[in-house]
Amino acid sequence: MPSYKLTYFNTSGRGDPIRILFSLADVPFEDVRVGLQEWPALKAKTPLGTLPVLSVDGVEFGQTQAILRYLAKEFGFAGPDNLTSAIADSLADQMADFMTAIFPWHGVNVGFAPGDKAALYQSVFIPARDKHFPFFEKTLSNTSTGWLTSTPSLTHADIFVGCVIEMLLRLVPEKEKLLADFPLLAAHQTKFLGIPQVANHIANRPKDLWF
Ligand SMILES: N[C@@H](CCC(=O)N[C@@H](CS)C(=O)NCC(=O)O)C(=O)O
Incomplete structure (x- = not known):
């Protein structure tokens, strides 16, 4: 199993669908919750300048829907075909x-x-x-x-x-x-x-x- 890290703000928003998918799949992940004060410094380091960002064994990507689709396919939540x-x-x-x-x-x-x-x-x-x-x-x-x-x-x-x-x-x-x-x-x-x-x-x- 890869090592997963989700970075998002300390709020539900676009983060909770991803957190809930991990929970439904019973897969552990690091739930990094960024404070608003930390965000300006972090923003430039993110792939697309926004959160959420998912890291899979250190490889990062953004966009909520891309993250959800990827994890849904990995964990069997993307439908049967x-x-x-x-x-x-x-x-x-x-x-x-x-x-x-x-x-x-x-x-x-x-x-x-x-x-x-x-x-x-x-x-x-x-x-x-x-x-x-x-x-x-x-x-x-x-x-x-x-x-x-x-x-x-x-x-x-x-x-x-x-x-x-x-x-x-x-x-x-x-x-x-x-x-x-x-x-x-x-x-x-x-x-x-x-x-x-x-x-x-x-x-x-x-x-x-x-x-
Ligand atoms: N289409 C993107 C939108 C991402 C987005 O706008 N994220 C907001 C938080 S919900 C954000 O990072 N805002 C801070 C900023 O744009 O500096 C996605 O679905 O991931």
């Missing part, structure tokens, strides 16, 4: 697009940037949610197992989607309204949180840096 794996990739990428779309709201909402978070919630977050979430709802209307690609157990797409929704349910101002029009996504979230390793990770993780 290439086509299922590509569909899972496409769904994870779609959720990553959503995260990029909501960043103008997110940065202000967590206090990283000045602005009117209530106005941005209405003008940025809600339209992005209502553009992207119906794709997941439609996908889940066709599942035979409750997981996004109808696999018997979850894939990296389920982990990423599950983690993003779990984080949003802590961040948005109207938590009960987030999934009100997306009952299948709500059921997916319940199924995801019901996995013992997921529940255990959430119950025992350090408090988030900024929320």
Whole structure:
């Protein structure tokens, strides 16, 4: 087994999907949590100037989706064949697009940037949610197992989607309204949180840096 080191901030964000994948696979890894003060010095030394970064026996690479795909393939969470794996990739990428779309709201909402978070919630977050979430709802209307690609157990797409929704349910101002029009996504979230390793990770993780 290679030696794995994940470097990310001391928060859930893009790190938790990877941490949870390690936990589901029962594979040990070094969970390096960078403080905001340390980041400027470290940034220039990272492969792409961002976190997360995964090191595999000392070889480093960045980009959350690339890391998730790599580990999912290594640990058997990428679906049973290439086509299922590509569909899972496409769904994870779609959720990553959503995260990029909501960043103008997110940065202000967590206090990283000045602005009117209530106005941005209405003008940025809600339209992005209502553009992207119906794709997941439609996908889940066709599942035979409750997981996004109808696999018997979850894939990296389920982990990423599950983690993003779990984080949003802590961040948005109207938590009960987030999934009100997306009952299948709500059921997916319940199924995801019901996995013992997921529940255990959430119950025992350090408090988030900024929320
Ligand atoms: N598309 C990249 C985005 C990475 C990203 O923006 N990471 C943020 C933390 S969530 C970061 O490193 N911010 C610090 C910076 O850009 O200096 C990925 O998914 O890994």
